[in-house]
Amino acid sequence: MFVLLRQLHSTRKSARVTRPARRLSLAVRHVDAGSCNACEHELGATANLFYDLSCHGITITASPRHADVLLITGAITRRMVTPLLSAYRAMPEPRLVAALGNCAMGLGVLGDDRDLAGPLEQLLPVDIRIPGCPPTPDQIIQALVSSNLAGQAITSA
Amino acid sequence: MGLMTSRPRVTPPNMVPRTPASEAGTASSPRPSTTLVQITASSWREAHAAAIHSGGRFAGLYAVGPDDTTGNNPANRDRTGTTIRSVFAFGDQVKVLSARAVPTQAVEMRRAGTSVAGTSGIGRTLPSIVDILPAAAWDEREAHDLYEVDFPGHVPMRPLISHSDDLGSWTVPVVGAGTHQVAVGPIHAGVIESGHFRFHVVGERVLHLDLRLFYNHRGLERAAVGAPLDTGLAIIQRACGACAVSNTLAFTQACEEVLGLWPDAALSTQRTILVELERLYNHLNDIGAMCAGIGFAPGTMAFAALKERAQRLIGRLAGHRFMFGTVHIAKGAFSPTRGETREARLELLSIKEQSARSWREVLFNTSVQNRVTAVGILDHASAERFGAVGPAARASGIPLDTRSHSPRLDYGELQPPSPVDPTGDVAARMAVRAAELETTLALLDALLARDLHDAAAGAITEGSPIGVGVVESPRGATTCIVESDGTTIQRLHLRTASYANWPAVAHATAGNLLPDFPLVNKSFELCYACSDR
Structure with missing residues (x-):
């Protein structure tokens, strides 16, 4: 295991992650509402030691009850509408909704209308938009950090 | 570190993994690979048994024809066009078995009074092959859900892509002292795709797991x-x-x-x-x-x-x-x-x-x-x-x-x-x-x-x-x-x-x-x- 720890140490050094001067807190709950899994891979990658999401004070939380942000990926499928709305309703206020990736933003969605529920905007109030197919880990972190610093989380829905 | 409890399980890979065919300027010789074989519904099972016997590897079964969601349109209620195709790979050669599904009413008549549950006369029927080819179980369930094809012999026919509120329709009944169900998903704790798992457990031991996926079905x-x-x-x-x-x-x-x-x-x-x-x-x-x-x-x-x-x-x-x-x-x-x-x-x-x-x-x-x-x-x-x-x-x-x-x-x-x-x-x-x-x-x-x-x-x-x-x-x-x-x-x-x-x-x-x-x-x-x- 020491070999691994040494390797991680040197990789981390080479990654040159800059620690932010201001650090706030933001708990994020992710919901895949019909994604192709690329957004999930990039969101997962934000936790690796090249990006280190947690050093910005942002955590991915297991339950929507502990979340400030509902981060939604994918074209919204009909089958995911009920679980998605349940997760939103379980969140404490004030709460934010983030659309991660072009599909969630309703851009270039592919699929059949009979299986898709339409744009996320029509289901929930979207506060943060992170375009990309998929957005890179850097872009995801940047969007979450800037929305956090802009104080969007203060207002109640 | 520590004591070695296991030995390396895998042979060293072949470090010269290829012969440089393309370096010599000749790519693999081109040849057509897919053969479509039209058969009748009555020889469907026989043809599958023969394909498996001759070393074919099953690579999928699918329906061709009007699908269920067009059911409101009377023009689509006639399912004369529904065909089932089954794909087998023999090395780099592919054989596709194809059979027209028979109108359910005709099957019912032949069975002299034994009615097939849930059919309204518009369905199509083809004998199930799941007993000789269990790998085709999901494929048949999908064709049933999306194309309303019945597969007699596939019992119970559980929904796969259709999501029913009736738990009994898609889960296996597991009963006995101390058995209970644990439902997980479709939203999971980590950054994971959506899918529902229903565990039938005794204590912490899983007796059986029923999957309900297709939350991300986008058509x-x-x-x-x-x-x-x-x-x-x-x-x-x-x-x-x-x-x-x-x-x-x-x-x-x-x-x-x-x-x-x-x-x-x-x-x-x-x-x-x-x-x-x-x-x-x-x-x-x-x-x-x-x-x-x-x-x-x-x-x-x-x-x-x-x-x-x-x-x-x-x-x-x-x-x-x-x-x-x-x-x-x-x-x-x-x-x-x-x-x-x-x-x-x-x-x-x-x-x-x-x-x-x-x-x-x-x-x-x-x-x-x-x-x-x-x-x-x-x-x-x-x-x-x-x-x-x-x-x-x-x-x-x-x-x-x-x-x-x-x-x-x-x-x-x-x-x-x-x-x-x-x-x-x-x-x-x-x-x-x-x-x-x-x-x-x-x-x-x-x-x-x-x-x-x-x-x-x-x-x-x-x-x-x-x-x-x-x-x-x-x-x-x-x-x-x-x-x-x-x-x-x-x-x-x-x-x-x-x-x-x-x-x-x-x-x-x-x-x-x-x-x-x-x-x-x-x-x-x-x-x-x-x-x-």
């Missing part, structure tokens, strides 16, 4: 009907991010068969590099995910960092971290410069050294090996029965790798590494991936040294109304079927390795502890998106 295949081939490519790419190259490549190969085209040496080399790069970052990801499944953080972080390095390299080389937009019909879109390939080979060498070192730390760590050994066993017979593919099948002793017979790709005489100790547990699936990483890295090093420019596909035949592409994705054999007149798509069907392996995950989970499910699940690391489509 991609239906959206492709009537669309031009290039739109089909965009749709298939959207099916799954982590298998984007494999899926689009299978689609492209099917299209090229429809158009009567064959890739030249440079094109097949380009594509082989792309699909191996996909395997590289996926296998690194999957080994890291298994470490996460047992809470071995140093392993998780080390392999996550290696995956990131691989994806950064891919981003520089292919312009996209998931290689979106790099696979096209009949042309290449991946031509890095000499300098870029040189830099890539150096980086791959460094990734190879670090991943080998990290893997040794995982392999010889006693506590890790204790946690992964004899957990989530998929025995050889079950893997055969469920038609498992890919690393999961190989870890259970099925030496099946589409790469050894992919004439449209540049694998030469590749001998994939074969596990010495195919115990079918999490440890074996982990070890198979580690060995395949070495092969993939060696392949990439050899292929990136080649000339990748001026890639194209040339005409060899007049084309065919049906094309079938089979590609070894990081998760196993993925099949894509395209039925087309050469310009628009009449039917598109994608049967990915994940779709083939999901039933095996449920089987391998039974008998294990409920908290071990994430580990068992990660050891297969299947996609929901490309199953759900």
